[in-house]
Amino acid sequence: MLSRFEFTAKHTFDQIRKITVRKSIRRIALLAAAASLLAVSCATADGDDAALTAALPTEVPPGVALTISANNAKVALTASGELAKLPFAVTSWPAVQAGPDVIQAFRGGSLDLATNAGIPPIHAHATGFDAKIVGVKYRESPHYKLATAPGTAIDSLDDLRGKKIAFSPGQAQGVVILRTLKDAGIRTDEVELVEINSPQFLTALQAKQIDVAPLGEPTVTKYLDKYAVEGAKALTTPAVDALSVLWAPTSILRDDAKAAAVAEFVKFWARGEVWAWEHPEEWIDAYYVKDQEVSEADGRRILTSVEKPYFPDNWDAAITWEQETIDLVTDAGFFGDSFDAEELFDRRFEKLASEAVPAEYRTKGAQ
Numbered sequence: 001m002l003s004r005f006e007f008t009a010k011h012t013f014d015q016i017r018k019i020t021v022r023k024s025i026r027r028i029a030l031l032a033a034a035a036s037l038l039a040v041s042c043a044t045a046d047g048d049d050a051a052l053t054a055a056l057p058t059e060v061p062p063g064v065a066l067t068i069s070a071n072n073a074k075v076a077l078t079a080s081g082e083l084a085k086l087p088f089a090v091t092s093w094p095a096v097q098a099g100p101d102v103i104q105a106f107r108g109g110s111l112d113l114a115t116n117a118g119i120p121p122i123h124a125h126a127t128g129f130d131a132k133i134v135g136v137k138y139r140e141s142p143h144y145k146l147a148t149a150p151g152t153a154i155d156s157l158d159d160l161r162g163k164k165i166a167f168s169p170g171q172a173q174g175v176v177i178l179r180t181l182k183d184a185g186i187r188t189d190e191v192e193l194v195e196i197n198s199p200q201f202l203t204a205l206q207a208k209q210i211d212v213a214p215l216g217e218p219t220v221t222k223y224l225d226k227y228a229v230e231g232a233k234a235l236t237t238p239a240v241d242a243l244s245v246l247w248a249p250t251s252i253l254r255d256d257a258k259a260a261a262v263a264e265f266v267k268f269w270a271r272g273e274v275w276a277w278e279h280p281e282e283w284i285d286a287y288y289v290k291d292q293e294v295s296e297a298d299g300r301r302i303l304t305s306v307e308k309p310y311f312p313d314n315w316d317a318a319i320t321w322e323q324e325t326i327d328l329v330t331d332a333g334f335f336g337d338s339f340d341a342e343e344l345f346d347r348r349f350e351k352l353a354s355e356a357v358p359a360e361y362r363t364k365g366a367q
């Protein structure tokens with residue numbers, strides 16, 4: 001039901017701030033500078049990276065608890081009955097999904113582990129926050145579509161020139177836009193990038209304050225169910241958001257007890273994804289119908305576009321893709337200078353997900 005997303009136009013106007021790319025660069029640069037100073041001041045308290053080279057502990061001691069933002073995993077593990085088998089407590093499952101919100105929660109100490117796309121760790125690094133990727137799921141097909149505002153005359157990617165496009169540089173949707181424009185041969189100065197976070201995309205489309213926004217499922221289905229009759233469309237983009245990751249603040253990984261719990265959750269996360277793939281009827285009911293509140297028919301249709309999960313036992317390809325993303329966003333003027341993507345990964349966790357699932361789920365993304 002779309003009612004959960006609908007707000008008044010006035011409320012949307014109060015939230016949305018349109019800025020130019022130049023202003024975005026300046027603000028992010030100031031934030032990065034301030035955060036870098038904070039990182040330096042906290043270095044002694046956090047300790048050095050020696051703890052990140054030691055072997056991972058193999059057992060979770062009693063009394064360990066984590067706060068985790070991973071809704072898909074929560075639903076899958078609950079529906080499969082595996083949640084009760086976690087060897088540690090989960091104090092809460094905050095509904096924090098947008099990359100910038102996850103970073104803020106990490107900084108505030110209210111979140112220990114999260115699932116996101118590949119761009120939020122890059123954003124965190126640019127602002128001086130130290131965090132690492134501990135799990136990788138690889139995707140080879142597009143996840144997002146470009147939804148158009150009702151009545152907007154946009155029928156192809158070429159029509160994006162001159163349009164107002166929702167853009168969140170610290171989220172996967174922002175990278176999808178940059179990759180889409182690049183593939184279409186459209187410069188960023190040929191469009192108007194409107195910087196808002198993804199939770200505001202729907203309200204902005206509904207109010208016709210933007211022309212285009214990248215939406216994933218099941219959100220795009222909910223949107224079209226209501227606005228297709230008014231001319232809203234969903235364009236296919238070739239841009240692939242290749243990585244889904246588990247990541248955590250480095251301070252959590254320096255704590256042996258919590259690092260052990262994170263390592264165990266990586267395994268449960270991977271097995272939960274496999275369970276959802278192998279039990280489509282149960283997954284449609286548990287996730288699409290009950291959790292996301294779409295119809296069974298829509299859930300079934302959406303599931304046909306979902307790619308089989310793959311957990312590479314070698315992260316080289318993932319690191320290469322992340323490096324390409326870093327270069328893309330920094331070349332576009334975001335997040336300062338380029339850096340080595342290897343810094344974002346804690347390779348002690350590299351094989352945990354793949355070893356937790358059958359061999360057929362760990363073949364792609366490894367070369």
